[in-house]
Amino acid sequence: MVTVGLICDRVRWDEKELIKAVRRRGAKPLIIDQKNIFLDITGGKDNIPEADIYLQRSVSTLKGLYISKILEEKGCTVINSFESSRICADKLLTTLALAKAGIPTPRTLIAFDIESGLEALEQLGYPAVIKPVIGSWGRFVALLRDRQTARSIMEERTFMGALYQTFYLQEYVEKIGKKDIRSFVVGDRVVAAIYRIAVKDELRTNTALGGRAEACQITPEIENLSLRAAEAVGGDGVYGVDILIGDKGMMVNEVNHTVEFHTTVPVTGIDVPGLIIDYVLERVK
């Protein structure tokens, strides 16, 4: 019997559905709680359960990345791969990869100091957007309306720790219809897409912040852009692609490597967890 190791720190609805999908396909799920494992990175014995393939579902980005890397070094297959996860986990690396692949993405400038940050923002114009290079659920993604706000926010971030001192500054994209798109790439297919609509007066459409979801038809443009974006960060995995639609058309905002689908399944009726597990089992062969 094929075993699928699900590496988790929390078993949310999403993980429960993945576990059910594994069982339904006659395979055996092994729920591997981060808290319970130790890993020998010098070649000795550790206590992580052996599986034919591992699916990385950790909410904690850094811990997830480390576990994936260690498992890969042991010769295991992990979805997604460490290398592509490392790129997705970091918005700076993601934007670099997207730009290199010629994929439309908002103009982004990086600065490491408040004064040079303000200079970069003069290039972008106001309003602009600032983000932590590592983060999710829209956390600390902020709109910089003017120079004074920009200075204040960068000043605060200087005291938030080293991670926040790399200023990722981005052109603001006015969303047509006040919504953006999240598409789901599984292997070489785009299996689902939703529109996300922010709550009133909110920049961020993240469902974690109350953003509402609506089914979205997978047009050839969405399909093409999503597949190219997934490929640009490493491909061969499961990805959530954020697409902004502004007056210059569609642009890829970011690519996520551990996707949540608890909103997408009820809204689209598409069995995203089932399709993910089909792909995972396909990779075992």
Ligand SMILES: Nc1ncnc2c1ncn2[C@@H]1O[C@H](COP(=O)(O)OP(=O)(O)O)[C@@H](O)[C@H]1O
């Ligand atoms: N440049 C931008 N212009 C307009 N809205 C943006 C821009 N960047 C991000 N957003 C909004 O903020 C949300 C969160 O930003 P995102 O880069 O996806 O970070 P996170 O990883 O926290 O989801 C996006 O889904 C989008 O709605």
Ligand SMILES: [Mg+2]
């Ligand atoms: Mg996002």
